[in-house]
Structure formats: C-alpha cells, structure tokens
Amino acid sequence: MSDQYDIIIGLEVHVQLQTKTKLFCRCSTTFGASPNTQTCPVCLGMPGSLPVMNREAFQLALKTACALNLNVPRFTKWDRKNYYYPDLPKGYQISQFDLPMSEDGFLLIRDPKGQFEPKKVGIIRAHLEEDAGKSMHDEVAGKADTRIDLNRTGTPLLEIVSQPDMRSPLEAKAYLNELKLILTYLGVSDCNMQEGSLRVDANVNLHIKSEEPKKVATPIVEIKNMNSFRAVERAIAYEATRQYDEWQETGKTIKDAPKTTRGWDDAAQITRPQREKEESSDYRYFPDPDLAPVTTTAEEVEAIQNALCELPMAIRDRLHDGYGIPEYDADVIVNQGQIAVDYYEALALKTGDAKMSSNWVQQDVLRVLKERDLEFDQFPITAERLATLLKAIMNKEIDTTRAKDVFTQMLESDKDAPTIMAEMGIEKVDDSAIDDLAREVLEANPKAVEDLKNGIQKAVGALIGQAKKKNPNIDPGTFRAKCIELVKDM
Amino acid sequence: MALYEASATQLLSQLESGEVTSVEVTKACLEQIRKHDGEVGAFLKVMDDKALAKAEEVDKKRKAGESVGMLAGVPVAVKDLLCTEREVTTCASKMLENFVPPYSSTVVKKLEQADAVIIGKTNMDEFAMGGSTENSALGKTRNPWNTSLVPGGSSGGAAACLAARMVPLSIGTDTGGSIRQPASFCGVVGLKPTYGRVSRFGLIAFASSLDQIGPMARTAEDTALFLEAMSGYDPNDSTSANVPCPLFTQTVDKPLEGLRIGLVKEHFGEGLNGEVEKAVREAVAVYESMGAKVVDISLPHNKYGIATYYIIAPSEASSNLARFDSAHYGHRCDEATMLEELKAEEDALRAAGKEAELKKLDTPLIRMYRKSRAEGFGPEVKRRIMLGTYTLSAGYYEAYYLKALKVRRLIREDYDKAFKSVDIIMGPTAPNPAFAAGSKTNDPLAMYLEDLYTVTANLAGIPAISVPCGMTSDGLPVGVHMQAPALEEDRLLRAAYMFQKATDWHSKSPSM
Numbered sequence A: 001m002s003d004q005y006d007i008i009i010g011l012e013v014h015v016q017l018q019t020k021t022k023l024f025c026r027c028s029t030t031f032g033a034s035p036n037t038q039t040c041p042v043c044l045g046m047p048g049s050l051p052v053m054n055r056e057a058f059q060l061a062l063k064t065a066c067a068l069n070l071n072v073p074r075f076t077k078w079d080r081k082n083y084y085y086p087d088l089p090k091g092y093q094i095s096q097f098d099l100p101m102s103e104d105g106f107l108l109i110r111d112p113k114g115q116f117e118p119k120k121v122g123i124i125r126a127h128l129e130e131d132a133g134k135s136m137h138d139e140v141a142g143k144a145d146t147r148i149d150l151n152r153t154g155t156p157l158l159e160i161v162s163q164p165d166m167r168s169p170l171e172a173k174a175y176l177n178e179l180k181l182i183l184t185y186l187g188v189s190d191c192n193m194q195e196g197s198l199r200v201d202a203n204v205n206l207h208i209k210s211e212e213p214k215k216v217a218t219p220i221v222e223i224k225n226m227n228s229f230r231a232v233e234r235a236i237a238y239e240a241t242r243q244y245d246e247w248q249e250t251g252k253t254i255k256d257a258p259k260t261t262r263g264w265d266d267a268a269q270i271t272r273p274q275r276e277k278e279e280s281s282d283y284r285y286f287p288d289p290d291l292a293p294v295t296t297t298a299e300e301v302e303a304i305q306n307a308l309c310e311l312p313m314a315i316r317d318r319l320h321d322g323y324g325i326p327e328y329d330a331d332v333i334v335n336q337g338q339i340a341v342d343y344y345e346a347l348a349l350k351t352g353d354a355k356m357s358s359n360w361v362q363q364d365v366l367r368v369l370k371e372r373d374l375e376f377d378q379f380p381i382t383a384e385r386l387a388t389l390l391k392a393i394m395n396k397e398i399d400t401t402r403a404k405d406v407f408t409q410m411l412e413s414d415k416d417a418p419t420i421m422a423e424m425g426i427e428k429v430d431d432s433a434i435d436d437l438a439r440e441v442l443e444a445n446p447k448a449v450e451d452l453k454n455g456i457q458k459a460v461g462a463l464i465g466q467a468k469k470k471n472p473n474i475d476p477g478t479f480r481a482k483c484i485e486l487v488k489d490m
Numbered sequence B: 001m002a003l004y005e006a007s008a009t010q011l012l013s014q015l016e017s018g019e020v021t022s023v024e025v026t027k028a029c030l031e032q033i034r035k036h037d038g039e040v041g042a043f044l045k046v047m048d049d050k051a052l053a054k055a056e057e058v059d060k061k062r063k064a065g066e067s068v069g070m071l072a073g074v075p076v077a078v079k080d081l082l083c084t085e086r087e088v089t090t091c092a093s094k095m096l097e098n099f100v101p102p103y104s105s106t107v108v109k110k111l112e113q114a115d116a117v118i119i120g121k122t123n124m125d126e127f128a129m130g131g132s133t134e135n136s137a138l139g140k141t142r143n144p145w146n147t148s149l150v151p152g153g154s155s156g157g158a159a160a161c162l163a164a165r166m167v168p169l170s171i172g173t174d175t176g177g178s179i180r181q182p183a184s185f186c187g188v189v190g191l192k193p194t195y196g197r198v199s200r201f202g203l204i205a206f207a208s209s210l211d212q213i214g215p216m217a218r219t220a221e222d223t224a225l226f227l228e229a230m231s232g233y234d235p236n237d238s239t240s241a242n243v244p245c246p247l248f249t250q251t252v253d254k255p256l257e258g259l260r261i262g263l264v265k266e267h268f269g270e271g272l273n274g275e276v277e278k279a280v281r282e283a284v285a286v287y288e289s290m291g292a293k294v295v296d297i298s299l300p301h302n303k304y305g306i307a308t309y310y311i312i313a314p315s316e317a318s319s320n321l322a323r324f325d326s327a328h329y330g331h332r333c334d335e336a337t338m339l340e341e342l343k344a345e346e347d348a349l350r351a352a353g354k355e356a357e358l359k360k361l362d363t364p365l366i367r368m369y370r371k372s373r374a375e376g377f378g379p380e381v382k383r384r385i386m387l388g389t390y391t392l393s394a395g396y397y398e399a400y401y402l403k404a405l406k407v408r409r410l411i412r413e414d415y416d417k418a419f420k421s422v423d424i425i426m427g428p429t430a431p432n433p434a435f436a437a438g439s440k441t442n443d444p445l446a447m448y449l450e451d452l453y454t455v456t457a458n459l460a461g462i463p464a465i466s467v468p469c470g471m472t473s474d475g476l477p478v479g480v481h482m483q484a485p486a487l488e489e490d491r492l493l494r495a496a497y498m499f500q501k502a503t504d505w506h507s508k509s510p511s512m
C-alpha cells in the first residue's frame, strides 16, 4: 500500500446464527417483526426469569468452529459482561470471557487476481454471546425520547476475532468475503449486513518504517458502524492515511495513547471519533451462576467435523483442477454460493464442455440475475434445460449469437431450446448446403476473394453477413472455414 | 385444638375425612391473621378473596370425589420474592413496589397444582439481604414470642406467620441461612434443600449460586410433605438437579439406625450464647439416648465461611440487581426534577469556569440510573451492591472473587471428608436467640455473624435444617442445626422427626 508504513488490521466479526429461537429462550428470531412482539420474561430479563441454553445455537457454533479450524475445548462456560445501557434489559450480557467455546484457528485467503499473496489469517477465538436490543432515538418535535425494541435481545451471536494478520484493505475484504462464504455454505448464518446479521469492527494501526528505532506503531483505532464490505475497505484505507497524517503531526505512538473508537461515516466517507460509552469500560466479568457449564466431547466435535460440507476453498480447487477452468472462473462461481456451484457442475457434466459452461454461468446467467435482482435459486432455467441449448451450439445447430436469442426466450417461457429453435426455424445446415452457399457468395464478391487470397482474413466477415441473410441457420465458423478452403483452390 | 393450630398433616386428614372444609380452615387462618398481624406484621399482602375462592374450589372437587393435589385445601404463605402471576411481588423493596409479574414461579405453580391455598405474601429483608427483616422497605415484622424482638431474616415474615399460628406452611428462601436462622428465632422448622432440588425459576435472585427455596413448617412431617410438593427438576432452570425426587412423606417416620452425629468443635467456641449451647447439647444428648453416636469432627475452612459468603453473595447480587435500572424495571425518579437539578449543576459549573468537572457531569441517562437506584434501594442493598461491584472490578477480581471461589471449593471438600465419618453434622443454627429490634441495625458486621453456622451449607450446596430444640430462660426458642450430604434431605427429615417424637419443643407456641 505504501512505502512509508504497513497497515496492521485485525477484524472482529459478529455473526448472527440462523436459529429459529433465541440463545436462552424460545422466542422467535425472525427479523422485522413489530417492536417487542418477540419477547418473553427471559429475554426481557424480568425479575425471577432464568436463561436456558439453546442447543441448536451451540451446534451451529461448533460447526463454524470446525470450519475455521478452531480448537474446541472440552469445557466452556458462560460469563456475565456487566454494563448499563437501555437496550440491555438485564444490565449484563451473557457472553464468554476466559473460556470461549473455540479458539486458535485460521482462515486461508487467496486473491484470484493475484493482488496479494495467499495467506493464513489467524483466528484468536470464536465465542457465543447474546445480542442486545435496539435503541431508536426519536427526536421529533423537540422531544428526546428513546424507544427500545427488544426483539433482537438474546439472538445468538458468534463473535469471531482474528489476529492482526491483514496488511491491506483488500486483504481485509478478502477475509470477510471468505468468512461470509463459509458461513453461508455452512448454513449457519444468512450474513445479511443490512439486517445486522453480520457486523464488523476493525482494529487498525500502522507500523511506520523509520530508521530509529526500526519501526514505530501508531495507536490502535477500533472502527465501528461499517455496514458493507466496501465500507470496511474504504474505512481502513481512510484510517491508514489519517493515522499517518496524525503521526506526522503529533508523533504519538501506541505507547502514548490507548485504543480509541471511531465510527465510519459512510456519507462523508470519513471516520469520526465516537463518544465513549461510559467512562472506562470495566465489565466486571464473572461466571454466570444461572447457567451450567457446557461440555463437548471429542467424539461430538469429530462427528461435526465429518459431517461438514465441502468448503469454498476446496470447491475452488476442485473446479480448477477437476474441470480445468481458470482459478478466476472457479472463484466467480464459488462466490455465488453452493447453488451456483451445483448449477455449474450439472451444466458442465451435461455439456461436457467445462469452460463453455463456465462462460455461460458467469456471463449470461449472472447478468440475468443482476438485471432482474434475483437470487441464484430463483434463476428460471434449470441446468438441464440450459445444457440442451449449449449442446446445440456445440453441435453447430445454432450459432452463439442466435443462441442468446433462444436463451432470452427460454427465460420468458418454460419451452425447451429445441422447441424455441424449431419455432424460430433454426436447424442445422448440412455441409453441402454450406458449400453451395459459400460458392455463391464468393462468386458474387470477387473483391473479397482477392483480399482473402492476399491474406486479409477480415474480408470474410462481410461474406458471413451476406450468407446469413440468405440462410440465417448457417454456422458462421463452418461457413468461414469453407470460404477460406474454397478460396485456396480458386 | 383450634384449626389454625393444626399441622398441615392433621388438616389434610381432617379434610379427607370431611370433618372440616378448606373454607373453614382458610377462614380460621385469615381470622388469625386479621387478629394478630397488626402486631406481628408477617404479611405484606393477604389474598383473602383468591384464597377463599381456591378453598371453595378444592372443597367442591373433594365433594365430587375428584382427585386432588397433595396439599389440597391447606393454606400456604409465600415469601414475597417468589413471583406470583398478576399479584404484586415486591421483594420488600421500593424498587418493586408495583411490580406485577406476568408469570408465577415454578414453585408457586407446583403449589397451585398441589391444590394448596395461597393465602398471602410474607415480609422479608429487602431482596433477601439481612438477618432480621428490619431491612424491609415495606413494613416491620416482629417476633411473635416477643414483639420487641426481631423474627430473624430474611424469611422473617415466613417464620413469624408460622409461629403466630396464622398458617401451617410457609415458603422461605435461603441464601446464607435465611430460612434456618428465622426458623430458629421463631421456634419453627426450616429446611434449606440441596442446591438444585427446588427450581429457582421465578425467584427474584439475590445470589444465584447460593439461593435456594425451601419449606418452613412446625413439624418434620409437614416439612417433608411441603418439600415433596415443591421439589423436582425444572427444564426452565438449568441449575436444577435432574434427579428423581424422593417421596419424603413415606420415609420421614423411619428412625435412623446407628446414626453418627458429627459435632464441629469450632461451632461451640467463642461467640456462642451459653443458653443456646446448652439447648443444643441437650438435643444431642436426646439423640445419644436414642442410640446415636457422637463423633468430633473438624471443618477447618468453615471459619472463612462468612468472608467467602460476603464476597460471592454481593458479587452476584450486584449483577442480579443491575436489571433494576428504572429503564425496564423498578422505581423511576421524577424526571423533570432530575433534569432541573442536572441543569442547575451544569450552570453552576459553567459559571465557575470548571470545564473539567463539567465534562464529568452525568448525562441525563446516567443521572436517571443513579437517582432512581439511589431512591429505590435501601441501605443494606446499596452496601452489598457496592461491595460486589468492588470485588468484581478489574484489579480486585482475582484477589477477592476468584479467591473466594477457591475457598468455597475447600469448604465443600471439608464437608465431603467429614461426611465419610458421620451421617449428620449437628450444631447451633444461630449463635444467639432472637435479638432486640434495632440492636444491630447500625452494626452490619454483627448482623452478618448471625449467619456464622449456616452460610457454609449454601456455599457447599448441601441441605440443612433447623429444628426447635429448647428455650432460653427468657422463653425464646432455640434451634438445632443439622446438615447432610447433597440430596440427603430425607436423612434430615427423619432425624428431625425422631427428635420431635421424643420431645415437644416444636409444639410450644407463643402466647398471643
């Protein structure tokens, strides 16, 4: 990024686990319900209520831990993190402090464009905790009311804390992207940033290259409020420049200043200092006496490990090595999720042409999805039906340009490619007909024949155009080859 | 015998035979409350109408030959920190003066299923913190044996209503001795079950790892009956013990053969009132006369019990009571006044040019928390919140809280070792008989020492019982304390029954 400094980046990611019910009660976790309708005495922290752990949430967390190569200790417990905030009804959050349910793993990141070297990003820990509610500040008509919605309170979160192993905004984005892919492949979270299912805080500082004493570290800044990966990338880039400028101005290093918190202002594209919650944050962690500790056996972890689905990185390698498509292609397909991978594989196997299948998925299928704002599983043409079209191209029954028209019609109806082709009068032209047509066109264009003789290949383009007018079904490739062959003998 | 004097077991047999109706029994109890509670102050609330309606319902069921629960028609009093659906549950605090829970605690539900008649909610020390029921923000409770004395605490109301013959059964809770010490002061039986034996769901927590709900009654049989009705695994409480609940009523009258009683020599040392000691030693002699063997034992870490307790309990309390922030629950200060005050302070600081202090001034939210909690909590609760906040804070956690957890483990190990050579550990429940109201309110440490013999059972999670075993020369009851290994409540109940067969201390009642 810079010759003057290295950017040191660590990420804390809060992932909302996709359970039907909350972490310590049986309330629904559905997003978007009217305020305070998905609550009960337990998640409202009502006097006398007691939490009971949701096994499903713990299982999802274990699954994630296995996928992120984390160690799962035999014994984990729940701690209380005490602080006052109106969206925290009990006055403490149930979390995990010194004995998290998993620790010490890593995530591999790789850039198919080769903009950074592949690397292992260390993961310090992943622990479970309950979410807080939401405060909505209502300042209409000079009032300073705050309304509290506790629907989200008690939703299971997995906090995944990375080592400060990333060195550029691009690496940070790649880490987040890979993490999100893994979580969605595992089906443990929908990772919807808009709905707050995935929240990212970034810890950023610089190691400035200087002669004495070797290198200088700037104070660590925690950046909050980033609600897209793009925002994360930009916030980190902004922060790097800002910290460098500040260092030049003040000379303050990590030894002079404690960690501070800044919020990303997406509209202004800058980070701003955030008002610290309350004084210093002494959370007075201690083991939650209302919850029994949780033990996990090695067999249980092994069973989960064995039942784990194929992970994105492995699929990329398999697509690249097994189907022979470029790494970049494999990356694009895998990034679309498991359904895209399944679709691609079905298409490639049916057509027998892996690269062509990859091109169609990447260009045509994805374009349609984007234009129509659809998810992959909503794509109207099945792999089997698309395969018949691609086979027709391969058999030279139809040229690529007209195949795209057929494709468009397939999107609109549930008719198969052969039906649409028949309706459009598309049929394979046999060799003798092409031969006749080529001779006819060549005779009518002596100038073009002359050019071709002189090796001006592009002259054939105009001939194809004329031929197509006479018979739209001709395969341009076959026709071109025929023309060149005939000219040689002329 | 008047109906209000009868035990629950006696009442049940009379109700079964049709000699009396639950309405009659309930009316007798209500009448007794009406007559004496002005003086005793055991109840914060008496639910006349509901109680009579329930009594009527049970009578009807009985008459129709329908099956009824094991406490059918028997009046029961409930300590006011157990949530009762649609009935104010106050914890004797201004904080919760108007708190109406939308649910009942598991224990109350079990009582309802057992067809008990819930007659009212009893007074207590605020949030169960205290040893004399003088910390109640909502009223005074007096000892029926002498109304210038305290009934003990924190289940003071629960014990006093039993002693005053207002009700045959009463639920208490015990965090460091809060069932047993008032039982001892009031001359009734109080049992703290094994931690996890009774569900804590719906118990407004003081110290979650120590709190346990337990039965209070006048006889061992009633205690067995009541414990059986309230015990059992509850999936809503993850600390509840998933073990079958024994039928205590069926074993309570079986004498314990070859009983080995452990006496802890430290329990009979300095600080123990002579008359209490005499009564307890005589109780031990009664057992010996029945063939029990006395063994001297040592619980070397017992002496750290109070210190350990006063770190762990306030730590948990400081966190448990955080929810009373007045944003969700609890008393809220007058906001307009609060904002005015804040504004005045701000103006004064600004006028004085004190910029630094201005920055430190509360935000309205913080001031709302501060002021509401300052107004809502009483001094003892505040003291313990402060203590707990301190012991949990960074830099002190290891020196206090973690160390206390280690000592707690040692205390538990002492018990494990002791119970290899004895069946029951016996001693005084409290070092003194009931003391004069107001005599210890300004000396919290002296008050804390009243729990000297009882706290370790909570720290170890084992069951313990206090049984009336004598009287002082002033005519005040004295209790003998018995402890058994975890889940061995039946042993305690059988021992208590043996004693009550041989003596009549439990049938003594105060003249009212």
Ligand SMILES: [Zn+2]
Binding pocket: A022, A025, A026, A027, A038, A039, A040, A041, A042, A043, A044, A154
């Ligand atoms: Zn809930």
